[in-house]
Each structure stands twice: as C-alpha cells, then as structure tokens.
Amino acid sequence: MYWNARMECMPKDELRKHQFRELKTLVYRLYSFNNFYRGRMKEQGVHPDDIQSLEDIRKLPFMHKQDLRDNYPTKMFTSSREEVVRYHVSSGTTGKPTLVGYTAQDIDFWTDSLARALTSIGIGTGDVVQVSYGYGLFTGGLGLHYGAERVGATVLPASVGNTERQLELMIDLDVTAIACTPSYMIHMGEVAKKLGIDFQRDTKLRKAILGAEPWSEGMRKHIEDNLGIEAYDIYGTSELSGPMFMECEERNGIHVWGDVAIVEIIDPETEEPVPDGEVGELVITVLKKEAMPMIRYRIRDLTYALEEKCECGRTSTRIGRISGRTDDMLIIRGINVFPSQVEHTLMNIPEVGEQFMIILDRKGALDVMTVQVELSPEHFSDKMADMMAIKKRIDSDMKKYLNISVNVELMDPGSLPRFEGKAKRVVDKRVF
Ligand SMILES: [Zn+2]
Structure with a gap:
C-alpha cells in the first residue's frame, strides 16, 4: 500500500x-x-x-x-x-x-x-x-x-x-x-x-x-x-x-x-x-x-x-x-571504534543483557577502553568458572570485531544506568 x-x-x-x-x-x-x-x-x-x-x-x-x-x-x-x-x-x-x-x-x-x-x-x-x-x-x-x-x-x-x-x-x-x-x-x-x-x-x-x-x-x-x-x-x-x-x-x-x-x-x-x-x-x-x-x-x-x-x-x-x-567515532590507540560496533558485538552474545557502558581512560600514555556489560538475569551465575567463560567470549569477540583489546567488566543485571531519553553509553575520561 x-x-x-x-x-x-x-x-x-x-x-x-x-x-x-x-x-x-x-x-x-x-x-x-x-x-x-x-x-x-x-x-x-x-x-x-x-x-x-x-x-x-x-x-x-x-x-x-x-x-x-x-x-x-x-x-x-x-x-x-x-x-x-x-x-x-x-x-x-x-x-x-x-x-x-x-x-x-x-x-x-x-x-x-x-x-x-x-x-x-x-x-x-x-x-x-x-x-x-x-x-x-x-x-x-x-x-x-x-x-x-x-x-x-x-x-x-x-x-x-x-x-x-x-x-x-x-x-x-x-x-x-x-x-x-x-x-x-x-x-x-x-x-x-x-x-x-x-x-x-x-x-x-x-x-x-x-x-x-x-x-x-x-x-x-x-x-x-x-x-x-x-x-x-x-x-x-x-x-x-x-x-x-x-x-x-x-x-x-x-x-x-x-x-x-x-x-x-x-x-x-x-x-x-x-x-x-x-x-x-x-x-x-x-x-x-x-x-x-x-x-x-x-x-x-x-x-x-x-x-x-x-x-x-x-x-x-x-x-x-x-x-x-563521523563525530561519534572514538579513536582509541589510533584505531577508529564506533559505539555501534560495540553494541552489535555484544548483542550477538546470548549471555549479555541489554545494557552496557564504554569507559575510556588513559594509563600513562596509553588509552584504555573498558566495556561494562550487564549479564542477562538468566545467565547471571555465582559460579566463577561460568563467569570467566562468558568474559573470555566477550574478550575474544571484541578483539575480533573491533581489532583492539578491551577490559571487560561483567555487571549484575540491573546495575547500569537506564536512559529514558537518548542513551549516553560513552564516558570519556581521557584528558586531551
Ligand atoms: Zn521498500
């Protein structure tokens, strides 16, 4: 029609x-x-x-x-x-x-x-x-x-x-x-x-x-x-x-x-x-x-x-x-990274929940990118080994799709901020 x-x-x-x-x-x-x-x-x-x-x-x-x-x-x-x-x-x-x-x-x-x-x-x-x-x-x-x-x-x-x-x-x-x-x-x-x-x-x-x-x-x-x-x-x-x-x-x-x-x-x-x-x-x-x-x-x-x-x-x-x-593009250690790539990578991992945050910081002269990832309630577990396996999967997918290594922090379901308007998922603490 x-x-x-x-x-x-x-x-x-x-x-x-x-x-x-x-x-x-x-x-x-x-x-x-x-x-x-x-x-x-x-x-x-x-x-x-x-x-x-x-x-x-x-x-x-x-x-x-x-x-x-x-x-x-x-x-x-x-x-x-x-x-x-x-x-x-x-x-x-x-x-x-x-x-x-x-x-x-x-x-x-x-x-x-x-x-x-x-x-x-x-x-x-x-x-x-x-x-x-x-x-x-x-x-x-x-x-x-x-x-x-x-x-x-x-x-x-x-x-x-x-x-x-x-x-x-x-x-x-x-x-x-x-x-x-x-x-x-x-x-x-x-x-x-x-x-x-x-x-x-x-x-x-x-x-x-x-x-x-x-x-x-x-x-x-x-x-x-x-x-x-x-x-x-x-x-x-x-x-x-x-x-x-x-x-x-x-x-x-x-x-x-x-x-x-x-x-x-x-x-x-x-x-x-x-x-x-x-x-x-x-x-x-x-x-x-x-x-x-x-x-x-x-x-x-x-x-x-x-x-x-x-x-x-x-x-x-x-x-x-x-x-x-073009202006959302993050340059991390000289590599172009878009928050949308991070999102896409995470959403393809079944254990991952709906929220994530990207935190950029600098250690010495080096940029460090941390991705905080909420797990879905069904996959959240007290077992250390389970958690380590999920973290490893996220680590390797990030490396594969973004071409850089990131720090992955697993978060409890519901612990990251929610946004009713536009989501603000990037916190850049680097001093330029
Ligand atoms: Zn059409």
Missing part, C-alpha cells in the same frame, strides 16, 4: 528529472532572495546557471551544523516571521542550540513524509499509535503525532517517562504500534517483565517505530525476540524537519523520498562521492523546505546508499542503517 503511489513509485529516470527541476528552482530562489546562501555560492564561485544536471549538485557548497549555530537564531531563515508557524530547537552539547523554523507548508510536507512511512509498514485507520518520543522542542513527538493522525490512526500522545502508566494505557487502549527510542523500548520491556506483563499475551502491540539514537541489527533482533514485535528503523534530524524517512516492510534500507530530498554519500576526507553500497558520510539536500532550506547538509552520519528499486515497488534511494557518526 502506498500513500502517494505516483511519487513513491516514479520511474528512476523520471524521478531524477523531477529532482533536477526542483533543485534548480531551489538554487535560483536562494541565490535571489537570501544573503546567506548567495554569499556561500559566491564564495564557492558557483552561480545557479552552472547547475545544468543533477550531478552538478556537487558544485554547490556544503552546509554544516556550525552554520546553524553561527546564524542563530533566524539569520538563515528564508521566510518572514509571519510565515513561520513553528520552531523546534535541538540542544547542542557545546555552544548555542540550533533553531529550526517551519512554515505551514513545511509542516505539511514533513507530515506527508511520515504518512508515507507509516503507510509503508501498514499503519493506518484502526491502528492505535502510542507516541513515546518527547513532545516539545524535540521533533520526534509532534512529528510522529501529526503523521499518525494523517494516516487515520488514533494517537496516544504518551511522551516519555512514567513507564508503568504507559504500559497500563497500552493494554487498556489496545495500542497496536509504538514510536520511541530503541533504548526506551528495551526499558519498557524490562519494566513489563517485572510487572508480569507479556507483550504477546497481554497487549495488541505488534510494531515499533524506533529511532533518534543509533542502534544495531543485533539490538533489533534482541527487541523482536524478547517482545515478539516487529521493529522498524526511522531516520531524520531536526535540521531536515525531524524524523521523516523509514524502512518499508521489506526492511532493507530506509526510503528517502526522492521528491523530498536528494541523497549523496561522500568520503568525509576527500569529499568525493563513494560508489553505491559503500559506507561514507550522508549528505542531504531537502527539496521541499521553505523556512530553512538545507542544501548539501552534512549530517555527520555514516551510511551507504542503495539505488536499485526496492521489492516493495518504491524507487527512491534507500540508505542503510546508520553505522556511526
């Missing part, structure tokens, strides 16, 4: 022509009416007339998160205050937050992207969708809320926290789908278990839309096996509008709607495009955005692109699961 079959299944060559026309219009508009973008294009020595094909997008300058901070709050806006109907704000770890503005049409396109996404996994009229993303300045809550309403589902705006009450409502109101972070889904599962709630027996929940933090295939399997539901990966950031691209039922890559955005994957060092299927940095140009257009925005997420048509019939470019961030 499609929400907008014409756009979602448009033949690739036609779609590319459509993208080119939209890009050209966008570039002319920005060059003519916005000081920031005109300045940037002049700096780069590019004029809208130079954009003669879709590939010419590479002549345009990149945009970075820093541009949003430097132009805080509204210097990058291309719409007047009167036209802006909403703000969202994302907090940065350093410096000023980033502000995103939306016109009524921006909200409409964003909502439409989510309506396509929800339809692609069979959510519509008759479904009850529990939105357990934060409502407020963060885009997740309101974004999914509007999207789910548009497809005709009943929305339960649960937001984050008060998990016992969330579970009670889930049962009482026959919730069929939930949208939240993967770590919150796991947390909910743990709380449910303590309360004697079995998701399969006691709830109607069958689908979870998970995103807003990196997670792995291993974590998906873990969630699906434990809760008996289907988990789908959703993608977006506030700079693009919010969550808006998602896997379809094939679950073979995230569909990035071709009439909404252009995907490029580049080598972060050389800034040259990488071949189809190869991992690089995701660069997105949003074609449909009025208040704060994004051209060649470097999100800093690492992924790969799939150009061939999906089994579901949709023709848009798909991107693979985000495998890390």
Whole structure:
C-alpha cells in the first residue's frame, strides 16, 4: 500500500528529472532572495546557471551544523516571521542550540513524509499509535503525532517517562504500534517483565517505530525476540524537519523520498562521492523546505546508499542503517571504534543483557577502553568458572570485531544506568 503511489513509485529516470527541476528552482530562489546562501555560492564561485544536471549538485557548497549555530537564531531563515508557524530547537552539547523554523507548508510536507512511512509498514485507520518520543522542542513527538493522525490512526500522545502508566494505557487502549527510542523500548520491556506483563499475551502491540539514537541489527533482533514485535528503523534530524524517512516492510534500507530530498554519500576526507553500497558520510539536500532550506547538509552520519528499486515497488534511494557518526567515532590507540560496533558485538552474545557502558581512560600514555556489560538475569551465575567463560567470549569477540583489546567488566543485571531519553553509553575520561 502506498500513500502517494505516483511519487513513491516514479520511474528512476523520471524521478531524477523531477529532482533536477526542483533543485534548480531551489538554487535560483536562494541565490535571489537570501544573503546567506548567495554569499556561500559566491564564495564557492558557483552561480545557479552552472547547475545544468543533477550531478552538478556537487558544485554547490556544503552546509554544516556550525552554520546553524553561527546564524542563530533566524539569520538563515528564508521566510518572514509571519510565515513561520513553528520552531523546534535541538540542544547542542557545546555552544548555542540550533533553531529550526517551519512554515505551514513545511509542516505539511514533513507530515506527508511520515504518512508515507507509516503507510509503508501498514499503519493506518484502526491502528492505535502510542507516541513515546518527547513532545516539545524535540521533533520526534509532534512529528510522529501529526503523521499518525494523517494516516487515520488514533494517537496516544504518551511522551516519555512514567513507564508503568504507559504500559497500563497500552493494554487498556489496545495500542497496536509504538514510536520511541530503541533504548526506551528495551526499558519498557524490562519494566513489563517485572510487572508480569507479556507483550504477546497481554497487549495488541505488534510494531515499533524506533529511532533518534543509533542502534544495531543485533539490538533489533534482541527487541523482536524478547517482545515478539516487529521493529522498524526511522531516520531524520531536526535540521531536515525531524524524523521523516523509514524502512518499508521489506526492511532493507530506509526510503528517502526522492521528491523530498536528494541523497549523496561522500568520503568525509576527500569529499568525493563513494560508489553505491559503500559506507561514507550522508549528505542531504531537502527539496521541499521553505523556512530553512538545507542544501548539501552534512549530517555527520555514516551510511551507504542503495539505488536499485526496492521489492516493495518504491524507487527512491534507500540508505542503510546508520553505522556511526563521523563525530561519534572514538579513536582509541589510533584505531577508529564506533559505539555501534560495540553494541552489535555484544548483542550477538546470548549471555549479555541489554545494557552496557564504554569507559575510556588513559594509563600513562596509553588509552584504555573498558566495556561494562550487564549479564542477562538468566545467565547471571555465582559460579566463577561460568563467569570467566562468558568474559573470555566477550574478550575474544571484541578483539575480533573491533581489532583492539578491551577490559571487560561483567555487571549484575540491573546495575547500569537506564536512559529514558537518548542513551549516553560513552564516558570519556581521557584528558586531551
Ligand atoms: Zn521498500
């Protein structure tokens, strides 16, 4: 089932022509009416007339998160205050937050992207969708809320926290789908278990839309096996509008709607495009955005692109699961390590529970990486020999997949911190 079959299944060559026309219009508009973008294009020595094909997008300058901070709050806006109907704000770890503005049409396109996404996994009229993303300045809550309403589902705006009450409502109101972070889904599962709630027996929940933090295939399997539901990966950031691209039922890559955005994957060092299927940095140009257009925005997420048509019939470019961030990358003794690799390695070990922490420290001149791992309650044992065997397995898997040796500390089930929002799994105590 499609929400907008014409756009979602448009033949690739036609779609590319459509993208080119939209890009050209966008570039002319920005060059003519916005000081920031005109300045940037002049700096780069590019004029809208130079954009003669879709590939010419590479002549345009990149945009970075820093541009949003430097132009805080509204210097990058291309719409007047009167036209802006909403703000969202994302907090940065350093410096000023980033502000995103939306016109009524921006909200409409964003909502439409989510309506396509929800339809692609069979959510519509008759479904009850529990939105357990934060409502407020963060885009997740309101974004999914509007999207789910548009497809005709009943929305339960649960937001984050008060998990016992969330579970009670889930049962009482026959919730069929939930949208939240993967770590919150796991947390909910743990709380449910303590309360004697079995998701399969006691709830109607069958689908979870998970995103807003990196997670792995291993974590998906873990969630699906434990809760008996289907988990789908959703993608977006506030700079693009919010969550808006998602896997379809094939679950073979995230569909990035071709009439909404252009995907490029580049080598972060050389800034040259990488071949189809190869991992690089995701660069997105949003074609449909009025208040704060994004051209060649470097999100800093690492992924790969799939150009061939999906089994579901949709023709848009798909991107693979985000495998890390260029700025999340940890450099340990000169080796690149992504927290997502650690997670993936751990989730494939049956004795391991749901929580882990990475602690980086320095002994003398040497970086030391410690991974604290919670064991699952079923595998926790008082026998020293059992514990040593598990530790040995984790040690050797880490060495095999990360290419470095780490200190493994086994932790009691339930002893590591839980996160209701985004999980913070890395503590870096090294002094730079
Ligand atoms: Zn598909």
